[in-house]
Amino acid sequence: MKILRFILQKEFRQIFRDKTILAMMFIAPTIQLIILPLAANFEVKNVNVAYVDLDHSSYSQKLVNKIASSGYFHIKGNPASYKEGLKMIAHGDADLVLEIPPGFERNLVREGSQKISLSVDAINGTKASLGGAYLVSVLADFNSSLDVNIKLPNGTSAAPAAKISIAGSNWYNPRAEYKYYMVPGILVLLLTMIGGFITALNIVKEKEIGTIEQINVTPIRKWQFILGKLIPFWIVGMIVFTIGLTVMYLVYGIFPKGSLLVLYLFAAVYLVALLGLGLLISTFAETQLQAMFIAYFFMMIFMLMSGFFTSTDSMPGWARTLSNFTPVTHFIKVVRLIVLKGSGLRDVGTELLYLIAFAFALNGAAVWNYRKTK
Amino acid sequence: MSSVRVKNIIKTYGEVKAVDNVSFEVQKGELFGLIGPDGAGKTSIFRILTTLLLADSGTATVDGYDVVKDYQAIRNRVGYMPGRFSLYQDLTVKENLTFFATVFGTSIEENYALIKDIYEQIRPFNNRRAGKLSGGMKQKLALCCALIHKPAILFLDEPTTGVDVVSRKEFWDMLNQLKKQGITIVVSTPYMDEAMLCDRIALIQNGSIMSINTPDHIVQSFPKPLFAAKADNIYRLLQDLRADTEVESCYAFGEYLHLTLRVKDGNEHTISAIAAKYNPGGFEVKRIAPAIEDCFIELMGNE
Numbered sequence: 001m002k003i004l005r006f007i008l009q010k011e012f013r014q015i016f017r018d019k020t021i022l023a024m025m026f027i028a029p030t031i032q033l034i035i036l037p038l039a040a041n042f043e044v045k046n047v048n049v050a051y052v053d054l055d056h057s058s059y060s061q062k063l064v065n066k067i068a069s070s071g072y073f074h075i076k077g078n079p080a081s082y083k084e085g086l087k088m089i090a091h092g093d094a095d096l097v098l099e100i101p102p103g104f105e106r107n108l109v110r111e112g113s114q115k116i117s118l119s120v121d122a123i124n125g126t127k128a129s130l131g132g133a134y135l136v137s138v139l140a141d142f143n144s145s146l147d148v149n150i151k152l153p154n155g156t157s158a159a160p161a162a163k164i165s166i167a168g169s170n171w172y173n174p175r176a177e178y179k180y181y182m183v184p185g186i187l188v189l190l191l192t193m194i195g196g197f198i199t200a201l202n203i204v205k206e207k208e209i210g211t212i213e214q215i216n217v218t219p220i221r222k223w224q225f226i227l228g229k230l231i232p233f234w235i236v237g238m239i240v241f242t243i244g245l246t247v248m249y250l251v252y253g254i255f256p257k258g259s260l261l262v263l264y265l266f267a268a269v270y271l272v273a274l275l276g277l278g279l280l281i282s283t284f285a286e287t288q289l290q291a292m293f294i295a296y297f298f299m300m301i302f303m304l305m306s307g308f309f310t311s312t313d314s315m316p317g318w319a320r321t322l323s324n325f326t327p328v329t330h331f332i333k334v335v336r337l338i339v340l341k342g343s344g345l346r347d348v349g350t351e352l353l354y355l356i357a358f359a360f361a362l363n364g365a366a367v368w369n370y371r372k373t374k
Numbered sequence: 375m376s377s378v379r380v381k382n383i384i385k386t387y388g389e390v391k392a393v394d395n396v397s398f399e400v401q402k403g404e405l406f407g408l409i410g411p412d413g414a415g416k417t418s419i420f421r422i423l424t425t426l427l428l429a430d431s432g433t434a435t436v437d438g439y440d441v442v443k444d445y446q447a448i449r450n451r452v453g454y455m456p457g458r459f460s461l462y463q464d465l466t467v468k469e470n471l472t473f474f475a476t477v478f479g480t481s482i483e484e485n486y487a488l489i490k491d492i493y494e495q496i497r498p499f500n501n502r503r504a505g506k507l508s509g510g511m512k513q514k515l516a517l518c519c520a521l522i523h524k525p526a527i528l529f530l531d532e533p534t535t536g537v538d539v540v541s542r543k544e545f546w547d548m549l550n551q552l553k554k555q556g557i558t559i560v561v562s563t564p565y566m567d568e569a570m571l572c573d574r575i576a577l578i579q580n581g582s583i584m585s586i587n588t589p590d591h592i593v594q595s596f597p598k599p600l601f602a603a604k605a606d607n608i609y610r611l612l613q614d615l616r617a618d619t620e621v622e623s624c625y626a627f628g629e630y631l632h633l634t635l636r637v638k639d640g641n642e643h644t645i646s647a648i649a650a651k652y653n654p655g656g657f658e659v660k661r662i663a664p665a666i667e668d669c670f671i672e673l674m675g676n677e
Contacts, residue, residue, distance in 0.1 A: 003476070
């Protein structure tokens with residue numbers, strides 16, 4: 001126990017002495033938490049539209065005005081032909097080209113129907129599909145408010161056609177704001193960085209510099225050395241988590257709906273699991289560069305598979321199974337549930353078991369793989 | 375009683391035999407040198423004896439403890455200074471020393487007498503980070519850290535490699551002081567001149583020991599008269615003598631060539647006669663006493 005205390009003392013001294021890493025651990029997360037949720041946004045705004053108006057009627061003018069006033073679109077130009085419109089897409093000036101054919105108004109009034117063409121630049125898939133869908137709904141709205149549809153030729157009002165209207169409400173995130181989805185996720189990523197990667201780098205550094213050699217000929221036991229590495233970063237992780245929660249409250253006004261205690265319980269277990277991962281990486285890597293690359297590999301998997309950006313529910317079956325095998329998935333899910341929905345321990349108990357299993361598996365593998373004598 | 379006993383140790387890395395059936399003993403209180411070039415297997419032997427590496431076969435005891443079974447006991451009893459400086463560069467001199475003292479359950483004050491002479495020299499830099507010390511200072515700090523728990527046996531792996539001549543001499547003086555305090559010291563070095571400073575040495579090459587004895591005995595057992603010769607064009611002379619059938623070995627040694635003859639009873643005149651065939655300008659020859667390096671080269675030739 002006494003030896004462990006001296007090791008901890010030494011570790012903390014080293015952590016506080018390395019100003020760059022210290023700044024990376026405490027300041028970088030704060031900055032990320034402030035910047036990223038504001039920048040990263042899946043809502044599609046600023047869709048650039050070019051329209052080809054071959055009709056030049058009052059209806060076509062009305063349609064263009066309606067699109068421009070919806071708030072999602074920028075009218076970028078009014079090319080004379082469809083061909084020129086496509087050129088604008090080719091140059092990246094426009095995302096959508098709407099072609100209003102000649103006889104648009106006449107056909108609407110006389111025939112009661114008219115087709116118009118919509119061409120979408122699908123390089124950015126999300127923007128294309130969402131932008132296209134927005135425009136279609138603007139068109140539908142325009143369609144339903146047309147004079148010809150609501151007025152009979154003799155000027156009297158017609159009985160409106162029966163219609164199902166939908167009134168939706170977004171639960172747990174009433175204004176469907178993206179930041180409520182993002183912020184808890186980023187908080188989790190920060191913990192992942194501290195827990196998994198800085199630990200790995202720290203241990204590998206001892207290998208690289210050769211200090212581990214000197215440690216190994218002392219009576220320091222394996223478990224003492226490992227605990228000496230894990231405890232400081234566990235504490236640092238909890239502090240960063242607290243800073244993260246504070247930033248979340250101060251900047252975004254998000255305060256966990258559920259119990260803080262449960263949230264911290266999860267963070268504590270999650271950190272133990274991730275520290276195990278860091279430890280495991282450090283047993284494989286001989287140099288910090290190797291550790292960086294292994295860590296980076298896991299980071300990418302975690303980011304893209306954990307439901308941080310895209311919902312795990314829409315993944316193919318194999319990917320969903322795989323994502324269940326990353327601890328990040330479970331923790332992100334739980335943090336969102338507790339922070340936004342206010343779930344209690346009973347609701348997320350399974351996830352806790354998952355995390356405990358991860359903690360045991362990762363640490364077990366690491367200890368098994370870490371041998372003092374080769 | 376022997377402090378270190380090594381018996382038929384073999385260690386291979388893949389195809390390479392790093393340590394090939396090595397056996398030796400080190401007596402208590404002895405200053406024992408492992409002398410050999412880089413890659414001879416010195417570090418592997420050290421790592422096996424300090425319980426950092428497991429041998430493929432063979433046994434070894436340190437201070438009476440088996441290196442495999444009783445490794446924990448050994449770690450309490452030995453001081454190890456690896457070839458590469460491996461203290462915490464971001465901790466200060468004082469912090470490093472305190473840390474290593476405390477993990478051994480002791481304090482600087484308790485064993486101060488042992489490190490006093492060495493520590494006094496680096497004490498003015500107590501609050502300097504270890505990474506910012508000069509090479510000689512780092513080495514003194516490493517020695518202090520290896521000594522702070524009063525080990526029975528000190529393992530020093532190439533402690534003087536990359537250290538200037540003055541610091542090297544100082545370092546060996548320190549080792550002799552430590553020896554007087556009854557500490558067994560096992561040291562490795564690629565510098566043959568340092569071999570003379572050890573009580574006994576083992577000449578090691580390609581993982582196996584060629585000879586173990588006191589330096590004097592090794593020098594005395596040199597089988598033939600040794601000559602030093604030089605000429606104005608020393609490179610030409612080297613080529614000529616090497617090609618000559620009467621010359622057994624010839625190699626450059628500083629400004630002289632060292633050579634032995636195939637016949638056992640040659641003298642300076644024999645050499646002059648051989649050399650005269652090649653008409654070297656400014657030729658000189660004298661008989662010399664062999665040094666460890668000559669013995670090493672001679673033994674290598676025999677292998």
